[in-house]
Structure formats: structure tokens, C-alpha cells
Amino acid sequence: MKIILATSNKGKIKELKEALSEYEVVSFDELIEPFEIEENGKSFKENAIIKAKAVYEKIGDKDSVVLSDDSGITVSLLGNEPGIKSARYAGERASAKDNLNKLIKELKKRGIKQTPAFYTASIAVVKKNGVFSVHGWMYGKVIDEARGDKGFGYDPIFIPKGYDKTLGELDESVKKEFSHRSKAIKRVKMIL
Numbered sequence: 001m002k003i004i005l006a007t008s009n010k011g012k013i014k015e016l017k018e019a020l021s022e023y024e025v026v027s028f029d030e031l032i033e034p035f036e037i038e039e040n041g042k043s044f045k046e047n048a049i050i051k052a053k054a055v056y057e058k059i060g061d062k063d064s065v066v067l068s069d070d071s072g073i074t075v076s077l078l079g080n081e082p083g084i085k086s087a088r089y090a091g092e093r094a095s096a097k098d099n100l101n102k103l104i105k106e107l108k109k110r111g112i113k114q115t116p117a118f119y120t121a122s123i124a125v126v127k128k129n130g131v132f133s134v135h136g137w138m139y140g141k142v143i144d145e146a147r148g149d150k151g152f153g154y155d156p157i158f159i160p161k162g163y164d165k166t167l168g169e170l171d172e173s174v175k176k177e178f179s180h181r182s183k184a185i186k187r188v189k190m191i192l
Contacts, residue, residue, distance in 0.1 A: 001192065004028050006037075006055035006068035009087075011096075011152030012181075016069065019176070019185045023192070028055045028066070044070045044084055044122035045133050052124040053131065062128050067188070071121040071180060073154045075142055078106055086154070096153050100146060104157060107144040117142040117158065121180040123188045132191045136183030151175060 002024040005016055017025045028034075037054045041047040052068035059066065072086025082089035082103065090098035107115070119138040124131065139161045146156035148168025156168030160178065167175050176182050 004066045006051040048122040048124035052126040056126040065127045068124045075117045077115045114141050114143045119180040121184040123184045134184050134187035136180040138180040
């Protein structure tokens with residue numbers, strides 16, 4: 001079975017290809033010209049479904065299986081920011097580093113050295129017999145300084161529950177054991 005990923009995010013593509021290694025996994029932009037998808041949902045689930053449906057329709061092959069991940073980090077003490085705006089937290093064309101730096105700045109502005117936070121991953125699967133979605137969560141805390149260079153996104157400031165190092169410092173094999181995306185992928189395999 002070929003799975004088409006409705007993302008161009010290199011970090012997500014790498015994680016999803018590794019986690020779904022028993023399948024042929026390709027990014028949609030390997031098959032068709034990249035196009036803009038407006039993520040105007042009010043939740044991770046809605047945005048994941050929007051992306052998966054848009055790519056499924058654009059591919060035009062009813063036998064294709066399209067998978068989309070919408071994920072991000074939520075900090076309750078910051079009014080649940082960045083939440084579904086995690087990829088655009090510092091602006092529409094912001095880089096992952098820009099987003100990370102904005103979150104650090106917001107923590108420092110409020111004098112917060114560390115606070116509880118969690119990652120959410122919502123994965124949508126669109127195929128000829130329906131639209132499906134699953135979720136996974138990872139709990140821990142964020143700190144006001146980046147540590148480590150592993151992972152991507154907000155990983156250098158996120159310390160998972162039960163650990164004293166950030167995801168940026170921990171070996172990637174540790175993250176794979178319990179990450180929000182790993183938990184969601186275990187559930188999505190039942191759908192596939």
C-alpha cells in the first residue's frame with residue numbers, strides 16, 4: 001500500500017516515513033505540484049482533515065490513501081498558545097526557529113522559567129471508504145531556553161514528563177517511544 005503524506009514539513013516526513021516503514025510512503029509534492037492549503041479549522045483534527053482531503057482530491061486517484069498530521073504545542077499559562085497556530089506562531093512565513101524564539105520570548109516576557117505544556121498530534125486518513133482521525137498526546141513542560149539540537153520545532157524547550165532533558169537533548173529513539181506522533185501512529189495503523 002502506498003501512503004501519500006499531505007505535508008512538506010521535512011521533520012514530519014522523516015518521522016512518518018520511519019514510523020510507517022512497512023508501507024511505501026511518499027510526500028504529496030513528489031507526485032503533484034505543491035499547492036497552498038488553507039488551514040482554517042478550529043482544532044488540530046479539523047486542520048488534519050482539511051489537508052488530507054485537499055491532497056486526496058488533488059491527486060484524483062480514488063484508490064490512494066492520504067495521511068495528514070496536524071500537531072503542535074500548547075502552553076496553558078499562555079492562554080493555550082501557540083496551539084493550532086504552532087507552525088505559524090511567529091507569522092505566516094515564519095521558520096521553525098522563529099516560532100521557537102517567539103515562544104521563548106513570551107515565556108521570558110512573563111517571567112516564566114518553566115511551566116506545564118503538552119504536544120498534540122492529530123492524524124487524518126482519507127481513503128475511498130471514508131475519513132478517519134486519531135490523536136496522540138505527550139505531556140511535560142517548556143523552559144525559557146533552547147537546549148540541544150535534536151528533533152525539530154519546539155523540541156529544544158520541551159522536557160517530557162519523567163525526564164530532565166529536552167527533546168532536543170534526548171536521543172531520537174527515546175522520543176519515538178512515547179511522543180504524541182508515535183502514539184497517534186499506533187492508532188492510525190489500525191485504520192490502515
